[in-house]
Amino acid sequence: MVRVVxxxxxxxxxxRTLPGxxxxxxxxxxxCVDRAQQRRxxxxxxxxxxxxxxxxxxxRALEGSE
Numbered sequence: 001m002v003r004v005v006x007x008x009x010x011x012x013x014x015x016r017t018l019p020g021x022x023x024x025x026x027x028x029x030x031x032c033v034d035r036a037q038q039r040r041x042x043x044x045x046x047x048x049x050x051x052x053x054x055x056x057x058x059x060r061a062l063e064g065s066e
Contacts, residue, residue: 002025003023003024005023006021010054012055021045023045
């Protein structure tokens with residue numbers, strides 16, 4: 001599992017020790033990110049709007065870390 005936080009500029013960043021409200025997401029599957037986006041889970045967990053571009057950037061970052 002990976003913790004995701006929304007940074008001040010609106011981007012999403014993975015990291016267990018980053019400050020702020022976080023959302024937990026499974027790390028091993030890109031479908032996990034897709035499902036969370038479809039169900040608006042990021043918005044609910046982070047209590048605010050999340051840009052689709054930020055989710056795409058997060059998906060690329062998680063794919064690059066495998």
